[in-house]
Amino acid sequence: MGERDNTGLAELRRGVLVLAVLSRLRTPQYGYSLRQALAEGGMPIEEGTLYPLLRRLESQGLLASEWNTEQSPRRYYRLNAEGERMLAALTEAWREQVRVMNSFLEGRAQ
Amino acid sequence: MNTHEIIESYVRDVARHLPRSKRNDVAFELRALLGDELAAKSQAAGRAPDKGIVMELLKGFGRPADVAARYHQRGALIDSADTHHFLIWSLSGAVTLSLLSALSPSAERDNGDEFLKWLGLLAIIFAVRGWWRRRSPKAMAWKPRRGHDWMPRGLALLSMVATAVFPLFVYAAPQTFVETMFFGRVVSDGVVLTDSFAQSGERIAGIIMLGMLVVMYAAVLVQGRYAPWSNWTFAALHGGLGLLMGAHGGVARAGQVFTTAKANEVAAPIFGVLGTFLLMCALYGVYQEWARIKPAPATDSQPK
Incomplete structure (x- = not known):
């Protein structure tokens, strides 16, 4: 894959990053475990992008977090009620986008 | 480590x-x-x-x-979208200071210091404007504006009358101007022109250019807007008058505009500032023409 292809893929992923993160936070995760989960699921995200994003989503009121300092200190994030609502809304929008894009790519839309 | x-x-x-x-x-x-x-x-x-x-x-x-x-995304001190205008205004300040130095050489001015103050002032203005735009997007929302060529007829009439009454009258007959303005209650001997200046080609050229400026405003009044020729006329007349005022400043410093030394002393820096202002107007006019938007498809040699 060429550099231009990589740039296009990165932009495509950036657009769905929030939805991907929210979808993985129905169960509590700390930063590194979430990054691992996303990578194993086929969406590798740069650490320098993901960790600040978690903070931003929390400051937007979509996530709750708490420290667990029993072993290595780790901050666990999970969806709160507003995050659940946002996830549902984005999921619906995503499905609609997939339907539209499929119709574009298959040449059905006029 | x-x-x-x-x-x-x-x-x-x-x-x-x-x-x-x-x-x-x-x-x-x-x-x-x-x-x-x-x-x-x-x-x-x-x-x-x-x-x-x-x-x-x-x-x-x-x-x-x-x-x-x-x-944590911090707001930029100067928004990237404003960078171009910030540079234009910075450059305008540098040009103004250079012109002031050239046309008012006797004034004690530290251009480096003045330029830094100008940059500081611009930074504050742009920062406050950007902050206000982020804080109240509706208040600073884009509004349609008439182009640079548009001039309300009332303003054109005012400009025409004001140019005829003030600069043209005062330039052509300063003594009569003072006597008229103050109903003859003020002694006008202080503004008597020397014979050499009164009959100089420079002064005649100045009177002609101011007269042409009045005619140009009259044309704008009729058309309700600047035409391309009047834009260039505006720039040329202001440029010519600016250079002329700068030259008058030199004559006044030599004590040869008015018959009294005090009047020459007072007039010399005024000529310099006026010349600078007029040259800035001329440069602004040229810049407006240079930067005029003429929507057209890009050619192969232009960036798309």
């Missing part, structure tokens, strides 16, 4: 770019996350963490200031 010290240094550098209220908490989390990442990288490399591994990790993470910006 060992790996722990390198990570501590990095975390410190990220945190110091953040608001005070967030620094400690982000630093604590970032240190833990970097520890996790370092352990994973070492495991993948099959060796204990060393300087090479940690530096590669931090390089991938990004420059501390960039990472901090992802954690």
Whole structure:
């Protein structure tokens, strides 16, 4: 894959990053475990992008977090009620986008 | 430095770019996350963490200031969209100061100091404007404007009358102007022109150019807008008058505009400032024509 292809893929992923993160936070995760989960699921995200994003989503009121300092200190994030609502809304929008894009790519839309 | 010290240094550098209220908490989390990442990288490399591994990790993470910006986006002091106008205004200040120095050489002015003050003032104005735009987007929302060519007829009439009454009258007959303005109650001997200046070609040229300016405003009054020819006339007349005022400043410094020394002393810097103002108007007119938007498809040699 060429550099231009990589740039296009990165932009495509950036657009769905929030939805991907929210979808993985129905169960509590700390930063590194979430990054691992996303990578194993086929969406590798740069650490320098993901960790600040978690903070931003929390400051937007979509996530709750708490420290667990029993072993290595780790901050666990999970969806709160507003995050659940946002996830549902984005999921619906995503499905609609997939339907539209499929119709574009298959040449059905006029 | 060992790996722990390198990570501590990095975390410190990220945190110091953040608001005070967030620094400690982000630093604590970032240190833990970097520890996790370092352990994973070492495991993948099959060796204990060393300087090479940690530096590669931090390089991938990004420059501390960039990472901090992802954690907390600060508003720019001058919005990137305003950079072009900031540079234009900065350059205008530099040109104005240069012209003032050239046309008012006797005035004591530290151009470097004045330019820094100008830049500071611009930075404050642009920063406040940007802040206000972010705070009240509706108040600063875009509004349609008439183009640079448009001039309300009332303003054109006012400009025509004002140019005829003030600069033309005062320039052509300063003594009569003072007597008329003050109903003959003020002694006008102080503004008597020397014979050499009164009959000079420069003064005749000035009167002609001011007269042409009045005619140009009359044309704008009729048309309700500047035409391309009147834009260029505006620039040419202001440029000519600006240079003329600069030259008059030199004549006044030599004591040869008015018959009294005091009048020459007072007039010399005024001519300089007036000349600078007029030249700035001329440059503005030229700039407006140069930057005029003429929508057209790009040619192959132009960037798209």
